[in-house]
Amino acid sequence: MxxxxxxxxxxxxxxxxxxxxxxxxxxxxxxxxxxxxxxxxxxxxxxxxxxxxxxxxxxxxxxxxxxxxxxxxxxxxxxxxxxxxxxxxxxxxxxxxxxxxxxxxxxxxxxxxxxxxxxxxxxxxxxxxxxxxxxxxxxxxxxxxxxxxxxxxxxxxxxxxxxxxxxxxxxxxxxxxxxxxxxTREEMARRRAGEERLRIARELHDSLTHSISVIKVQAGVAVHLARKRGEEVPPTLLAIQEASGDALRELRATLEVLRTPQAEEDADGAGPASGLDRLPQLVERARSTGLPVRLEITGGRRPLPEETDRAAYRIVQEALTNITRHAGPAAPARVRVDYRPGELAVEIEDDGRATADQPPVPGTGLLGMRERVAALGGTLDARPRPEGGFAVRARLPLAPVPAMTGGKRGAR
Structure with a gap:
């Protein structure tokens, strides 16, 4: 030596x-x-x-x-x-x-x-x-x-x-x-990060996956019994069944990403996470819980970068969740997605109880929105509206991407 x-x-x-x-x-x-x-x-x-x-x-x-x-x-x-x-x-x-x-x-x-x-x-x-x-x-x-x-x-x-x-x-x-x-330091850091991802994946699988599966099964049994008795199935129960199924799907996709962070999409084009193609289902599920939501999509729809597509969906999802929790019963909400030249504008507004004098306390949801938008180089404005209610406005820059073929997600 x-x-x-x-x-x-x-x-x-x-x-x-x-x-x-x-x-x-x-x-x-x-x-x-x-x-x-x-x-x-x-x-x-x-x-x-x-x-x-x-x-x-x-x-x-x-x-x-x-x-x-x-x-x-x-x-x-x-x-x-x-x-x-x-x-x-x-x-x-x-x-x-x-x-x-x-x-x-x-x-x-x-x-x-x-x-x-x-x-x-x-x-x-x-x-x-x-x-x-x-x-x-x-x-x-x-x-x-x-x-x-x-x-x-x-x-x-x-x-x-x-x-x-x-x-x-x-x-x-x-x-x-x-x-x-x-x-060597980089390899050790990557190895430790990989071990941490595997640990998180195990914890999520052992805790959340089991609990969500039980919710989905119980909701399915309740729907089956109601239909067997000839009763009308409550929309809320159907929403629980659908939401638990979507949560299981996304959780499994997240676990797969944690275990194989470089995994490519499947050949059939089904990506590992939701995008704006599932926005109508998200809005419909929010309506089934009693929240009146109006969806408006303007501009010419075109392929979006995967990260931008996913971030826009998550922003709308988190905003609707916050409206359901904080805006009050049956507070009308509006979701607007505008495909502009060079950027994607996403706006979610509600007529809830938030005022400029008593703004809601920011939680991890808003923090996660800001982190997603900042990672893409965009801007996020989340504050109470002057006339009452709350508004979330995001601007996500768009980079040109080639048109995808063969059913790849994004060519919508």
């Missing part, structure tokens, strides 16, 4: 060896190195061979090759080494060929080609042998001393490249560990 510190990296991927960088930077570096090499050669003391076209060609070739050093570090190192060696063997003034070689060697080692450092080392051995009088040359003490100094510079360039490589590897490891830690 790698511990904190400069961990050794045995092998680098190609993308790590040659990271992308702006080509013009290497181009500018190559031009600067070429200028430095030529200037150094012109200022150097005369040697056995005067500067000629071959000398300039060797200096410029070794230096300008650095323009592609990050893309092809190995060929650049070989070219710079060859130019340096030929320049030295031809006994041109100065050590201009070494400057590009230092940069090329640093780059090769920096990108993980440490073994290739032996290539310029062998070239320096050949230069030392030549300076010592081998290869048909004339012994030169000063030249041999300078060659040893240049060999030291090459070692320093290689060491500097290795240190830079290790530092980059260390930084990369730190970044990877940080990214892995972040992924």
């Amino acid at each position: 790698v511990r904190a510190g400069y961990a050794p990296v045995m092998h680098l991927r190609r993308s790590e060896r040659c990271p992308r960088r702006s080509p013009w930077r290497d181009g500018v570096l190559a031009v600067c190195v070429a200028a430095a090499a030529v200037t150094g050669a012109l200022l150097a003391p005369p040697a056995g061979t005067h500067l000629d076209q071959v000398a300039y060609l060797l200096m410029l070739t070794g230096a300008l090759a650095l323009a592609v050093r990050t893309r092809w570090p190995v060929p650049v190192l070989l070219i710079s080494t060859g130019c340096m060696l030929v320049y030295h063997l031809r006994d041109f003034p100065g050590n201009a060929g070494v400057i590009p070689l230092l940069v090329a060697l640093y780059t090769a080692v920096r990108f993980g080609h440490r073994r290739l450092a032996v290539v310029p080392a062998l070239a320096m051995v050949v230069a030392i042998v030549k300076d010592a009088g081998g290869l048909g040359g004339t012994p030169a003490d000063n030249g041999s001393r300078e060659t040893f100094l240049l060999l030291g510079w090459l070692v320093a360039a290689a060491v500097f490249g290795e240190v830079s490589r290790q530092r980059s590897a260390y930084i990369r490891q730190v970044e990877e560990r940080a990214a892995e830690a972040e992924r």
Whole structure:
């Protein structure tokens, strides 16, 4: 296991060896190195061979090759080494060929080609042998001393490249560990959220599902007995039976969403929750409880985003529930749904007992409405009316959605 510190990296991927960088930077570096090499050669003391076209060609070739050093570090190192060696063997003034070689060697080692450092080392051995009088040359003490100094510079360039490589590897490891830690935290958060959803689903199933099922069964039995006796079934009892059935359906859909939050809709297009397509049934159920409700839908009906469709239905549902509980007996109510360009307007008004002087205390129902509307980027205004009663007005922005085919919910 790698511990904190400069961990050794045995092998680098190609993308790590040659990271992308702006080509013009290497181009500018190559031009600067070429200028430095030529200037150094012109200022150097005369040697056995005067500067000629071959000398300039060797200096410029070794230096300008650095323009592609990050893309092809190995060929650049070989070219710079060859130019340096030929320049030295031809006994041109100065050590201009070494400057590009230092940069090329640093780059090769920096990108993980440490073994290739032996290539310029062998070239320096050949230069030392030549300076010592081998290869048909004339012994030169000063030249041999300078060659040893240049060999030291090459070692320093290689060491500097290795240190830079290790530092980059260390930084990369730190970044990877940080990214892995972040992924781990996100996975733990998702797992905990999933466990909490499952817990809530179990609690809802064990408590609400059983109670609502009992209500539905008892209401069904009462309806059956009334019809068996030839009696008229009370509308309230029918409303209880229908409402309990709808509550069971929506509760089961909610439990399914809690257990599989990414579940897709069934192929038949039946979505997991109610939308405005079930608004007439909702209003009819409210009427069966004795609440006079008038439904008005204006504008051209068109497909709605699923979240907007569901939010509009829930707003109407909660508003009608509040009217039944707080507005007083038989308080007339009006529901208006207006399909406007770019938005959906939903208004629910009643002629109940609420006044501006004595507004009702906001509960979790109104809070849930505001949260739904805010999540969609809309606005909600819920307050007593000046002439008496209460009004809920919501504006939900609409984003264009493609027409659905195959019976998908929303194409109504």
